[in-house]
Amino acid sequence: MKKKTHLGAWLKPGISVLIPLLIAFMPAEWLHIPGITPVEQRVLALFVLAALFWILEPIPIFATSVLIIVLELILISNAGLQPMRQDATGAALPNLIDYREIMGTFASPVILLFLGGFFLAMSAVKFRLDQSLAAVLLRPFGQKPKRLLLGIMAITAVFSMFMSNTATTAMMLAVLAPVLPLFEPGDRGRVAFVLGVPFAANIGGIGTPIGTPPNAIALKYLTGENTIGFGQWMSFGVPLVLVLLLGIWLLLTTLYPARTPALELKFKTRFLRTPKAYIVYATFVVTVLLWLTDFWHGMNSYVVSMIPVAVFLSFGIIGKEDLKNISWDVLWLVAGGIALGLALEKSGLATRLVTLIPFSGLSAMTVLAVAALVGLVMANFMSNTGTANLLLPIVAALGTSGLALESTGGIAGIILGVTLSISLGMSLPISTPPNALAHAGGDIQTSDMARAGVIIGLAGLGIVFALIMILSGTGFFN
Amino acid sequence: MKDSLVKINTEWLKSTYFSDTQKRIQLKAGEVLLRQNQHNERLFLVIEGQLRGFLNYDSEEPFEAFRSAPNHFVGVYSYFSHTHQSYSTVIAETDCEVAYIEGDQADVDGFGFAEHFLPVVVEEIYMRQLLTQKMTIQNQKTTRKLFHSEKMAMLGQLAAGLAHELNNAVGVIKRQGEHLADWAQTLVQQGGDPSAQYLFRKGLEQGSSTSTADARQRRRELEERFDLPSSVARQAAAAGLDDADMQSLGKDAAEKLEQFLPYFDAGLAFHDLNHAADHASQVVRSVKELGVANHSRRIPVDIADTLRQATMLLKEELKGIALDLKTTPAMMIEANPGEVVQIWVNLIKNACEALRESGRRKPTIAVEAVLKEGDKAEVTITDNGPGIPPDLMPRIFQPDVTTKVEGLSFGLGLGLSIVQKIVDNLRGKIAVESEPGRTVFTIRLPVAAKSPQS
Amino acid sequence: MEKTYIICVEDQREVLNTVLKDLEIFEGPFFLEGCESADEAEELLDELDAQGDYVGLMVCDHVMPGKSGVQLLIDVNKDGRFRHTKKLLLTGLATHQDTIEAINQAAIDRYIEKPWNVEILQKQARILLTRFLFDQGLNYEPFLPVLDKETVLERLRRMG
Structure with missing residues (x-):
């Protein structure tokens, strides 16, 4: 049994809370995102909070989801905290999200x-x-x-x-x-x-x-x-x-x-x-x-x-x-992801972030390859649903980036490709609950799982690419 | 048999009916007056000496039917019944003289003969019945005693056999455990690390000396002050490591403890093994003593000495209990000193346990030894515990191990029956009185002749 | 974070040591506590409950001075705070009547005779702790290495 120091116990929740707070309250100019609005800044902070909470798991991942929904309701909804609904001059902020839509994610x-x-x-x-x-x-x-x-x-x-x-x-x-x-x-x-x-x-x-x-x-x-x-x-x-x-x-x-x-x-x-x-x-x-x-x-x-x-x-x-x-934990975990995606989209932050990436000269296949690889790696170390919750709203925004998407059959090809890749993350006992169960039986070593899992992940990625090519080639996405 | 129900004027009957000096018989001791089933038309009155009537059934031992002393009538049944057959054989115990009458006697004094003798007949029937009843009761008592002693003898045999077998097994466990402990200690010493040696010895010698409640308290302290993880802190607290011990471990105490606490556990395991083996052999010994009468040599023993020895042995148990010991000097009995000490140990230990379980505020045990009736040593052991439940009272001296179910200790179950066994062997008596707040065991033992008269 | 405890109650110190030693394999994910009497155990139960901790399993000796193990478990069984706490009775003196009483009144989950076989004790404790976690609705994952695999699989399958 390892000794748990007081520092260690507070490290995870500390980082997970402090960094988003910093982002939320720092002057907007420091972010170097041209034209970012106060609402977008808050959504950015929420996104970082979600990412840190889902990766480091200071609280259960479904609790993080609910936390996100509630924070959205308070900070960026049209029925939120009064000071949050107006800017410094007292004028109503644009781009606030309808609270019914945020709550509706529970029953989407x-x-x-x-x-x-x-x-x-x-x-x-x-x-x-x-x-x-x-x-x-x-x-x-x-x-x-x-x-x-x-x-x-x-x-x-x-x-x-x-x-x-x-x-x-x-x-x-x-x-x-x-x-x-x-x-x-x-x-x-x-x-x-x-x-x-x-x-x-x-x-x-x-x-x-x-x-x-x-x-x-x-x-x-x-x-x-x-x-x-x-x-x-x-x-x-x-x-x-x-x-x-x-x-x-x-x-x-x-x-x-x-x-x-x-x-x-x-x-x-x-x-x-x-x-x-x-x-x-x-x-x-x-x-x-x-x-x-x-x-x-x-x-x-x-x-x-x-x-x-x-x-x-x-x-x-x-x-x-x-x-x-x-x-219910699985359902609410998904609901939180949907709410996060909703905030990113409706606030306009997703589009703004995507415009920051210099896509010119990049092919859609390269973008898919990078995003799928990121998804695969993340899914190996954290929950698949969490990965999808974080990655897919960003990927979906690529559709508005002006990127030439013909080779992947439009944005649908990239979304599907990333989603399927996320399910390929299975090289560690912590990758998925099924892996953990199999490992707990004591019949296999982590190295056995990693050896097969890494090969499956990489080869699977290739097969998924092939599938997306075939689908777009056969006009499936049209 | 002096008990008489009916008023009989024997003197008057004697002078009226048995005055004929011709009708007298002299019998030598052992001579037969009547034989069973013999024809008899005579009614005898014993003038002098003793007679006894016996019944003979088949080949069995003659069975005593009655005894007759002077002024008793003999042959009542055969004389008054119409069969005229004697139902028993009547033999003179001593030299006797009996007077008799024959056939129907004429009325005397205007009353009928039958009326004069009715009381005699009734008396006779009554006496016979009384005798039978007394003998039945006697018989029952004997049977019960026999049954009990047979049960005890069987239990004794069983116990002896069991004790022998168990003793061998426990003996091996104890001896081999000690061997292993020695060997392990040598290994640990050769292994070198002083912390390991220290912890192993601590476990082996002290065992778990900390109560779980204290250990819990200490565990929290250790967790906070020395920043130990929970499982290490629990074991360190159970090991009773004090601050000095912790300091001597130095900076990386947690790592060192994690490495060396198993040595304490190993030492503790040997300690507990030894302790458990001792406990087992004690129980075995108790069982054996219960079953087998101790035929050891008896020597003059001073009661006061044995009481002092017993309290010494129970020092640990008596902690926190006020003991009031009053003895009479030089009160000697003939006994095996070990056995006598055991009586006191068992009784005082029971009292301690009762007091401890009840959680009484001022637990007191009073032990007093005095001389009673000039030749009895009386020892009373009084405690102010909760008392023995009334439903248990009739059974407390039985070797009934199942009383343990009701939360009584093994000691009481077997201990008291051992005490009774020893007291019985010393021809003494034990009695108990109990009410909530006061339980008194009284033991009386016959003192040896040379005891001083007080 | 709330802790989940295993409490062992046994009046004889040597026996308590042995029980604790045998259950040490659960220490880490679970927390282990020993008590020498039913009264002490009840105090500890109150204390743990006040801290918001859980008691997953109680391993009790049958015959103890003062309150017996069966009586203690009967009381725990009646106590709503420990609704899901699993109860294991260790006994050197199992008469038929006691067994029936214990099972009926205290809803004892397991009954193990002394001297016990360490593997059986550990296996049963494993099963009971696994059931506790699922019954209490706690996350089983941190405990997985010391849980009974069969029970875990069955409980997870049932969730569909």
Whole structure:
């Protein structure tokens, strides 16, 4: 146990608070941003505060989100603190943000889309659909470790498209737990299995808009002509997941080949055949089908996502107690990111900052490469959602920078590229909760994870570039 | 058997019916007056000597039915019943003279013969019944005593066997633990670092000498004053490190402690191992003493000496308790001194525990030894504790280990039955009186002949 | 930051030392405290509660002078402040009746006989502490190295 000095205990919160305060109260000229308004200066301070709080985590990251929303309401909303609403001469400040819009982030469509996803996942777990489905789906993969690993990874990825990455990892690691001791001592194949699950869960999140929170944040910036539907997302997301998954499988089986000849997974569960269980199965299938066919029936994915909420609550499949178990922290974490993006956009700070960067002579691909790399590195050391919260509003502002964006298919290409790259950050136990879970089992070393994780991150980045090129080449973004 | 229910005028009956000197029989001791089932039409009156009636059933021992002294009637049943058969064999205990009458006697004095003898018949029936009852009670008592002693003997055997086995095991644990401790100490000493040596010795010799409450207080001090992390501070506080110890560790105390506290733990482990082994063998010894009568040699013992020894042994337990010891000099009993000391130790220890548990404000134990009735040494041990719960009183001398469930210590469970065992062996008596605030154990032991008369 | 404590209550000092030693593996993420009587434990509980700290697990001896371990746990069970605190009873004297009483009245989570097997004690403590963190709604991540993996996985899966 390391000694915690008083200095160390106060260092993180100290820096995280002092620097933003400094930015907020220093004379505007010192910032060297021409034409910056008082509101923009405050937003800049808020942005720095958010960045420091999400990176250093002096308080839980979802608390940071709520803190941002509340500070925005007080400092830059039209219903905020009176002195904050006027300039030195007493005239009302322009560019103040409507407080209803800031509060509305708590219930913005992407949040509700996620809520619908949570309801599907919770009811699936409650009626053991996850376990029974896993049992059925794993059967064709047999007992040979190599094929079995592919099966486990495929199922993990599919599940994590609809469930949270963490819950999927937890479920699959639990399935795996009784099998791990069957590996002969010293068989590195064990490492492949333990790494395969969190990696597949991280990757699987890419597959659907509700797979992982960064996707939802991206959707928030893909509006107007850039709107991407649920089915559209899956049309490129699922193939990307497939390619990445196969790549990871090959990598893991090469790095950590299994010597044990056969492994048998045991499942105790069967499909429940109660009326409620059937309602769960049917709602699940219908919701997914509706998501995929929005072009036909006209309801967008946000509207569709409210259907399972109503069905499950009406039939008592999700009760009062279950509501308490909803991951409100994830929803509010996303809401904070949306509110931050809102402030950056509405105050005009995002546009102003982007104009400061000399983009002339830079190609859109270079910008994407830099932004994606930054996203990947950040996501390795901090929460993926936090990374998306910080990076995507800036990236989205690039659309107004006058940069030539044809090569990436417009700003949508860059936003997608960065979002997908963020999900590739998985080289350390702290990178994602699934990684932490796998590492906590004690079967793998951090170095095992880092070796495979770095290769996946860099190779994945290349594959994501290729995807964006193909998409823009095929006119997907038009 | 003097108890008589019916008023019988024996003298009058004697002079009226048994005056015929022809109808007298002289019996030598051992001669038979009547045999069981013999035909008899005579009613006998004992003039002199003792007779006894026996019943013979199958092959069993003859069973005593009655005893007759002068002025008692014999043959009442066979005479008055129509069977005319004697139901018992009547044998003279001493040389006897009996008078008798035969067949139906004429009325005397205008009253019927039957009326004159009715009281005699009733008396006879009553006496027989009384005898039977007394013998049944006697019998029950004997059976109970036998049962108890058999139980104790069995428990004793069991205890002895158990004690033997456990003693061997505990002995090995203790000896090997000491070996290991010696070896570890040598290793630590060769290892060189003085802090490690110091902490190891501290653990081994002192054990955990700090109470958890004090340790918690100290832990906070250490955390604040020496800036120790919580887990290190907890262990350092438990180790009882004082400021001097901390100062001697120098600047990087936290790092050093983290490195060397395991040495204290190791020393403490050996200390606790030893302590636990001692405790186990003490319990084993108690169990053994309960079961097996101690046939050791008895010598004259001064009660006052044994009381002083016992209080010495209990110095630690008696801390904070006022002890009032009054003895009579040179009061000697024949006993094994160790056993006598044990009586006092067990009783005083119980009192200490009772006082400590109750958290009484002025805990006092009074011990007084005086000579009573000229030949009894009476020792009273009085405490002002909470008293023994009334429901427990009938059972306190039983070797009932389960009393521990109710929060009583093992010592009371077994200790008192050991005390009773020893007192019984010394042909003494133990009694207890208890009410809240006053519990008195009184032990009386017969003093040896040469004790001074007070 | 609030601390989460493990409190061991045992009147015999040597035994207390052994219990604390066996539970030392949890020290770091958790905090360890020893008490020699039920009264002392109750004082400590009040104190920790006043500081805003949590008590994740109580490991109690059964037979103690004064208030027994079962009675202490019964009282803790009734105390709303420690609703989620897990309770483990160590006993050298397990009669059927005591067991029933302890389980029914004190809602004991685990019952371990003396002399205990250190691995069993640690495993059970691990499970109970993991449950406490989830029941109390605390962030499990800082504690992950000393938690029961199976329990963590099950609890996380349930969140969907």
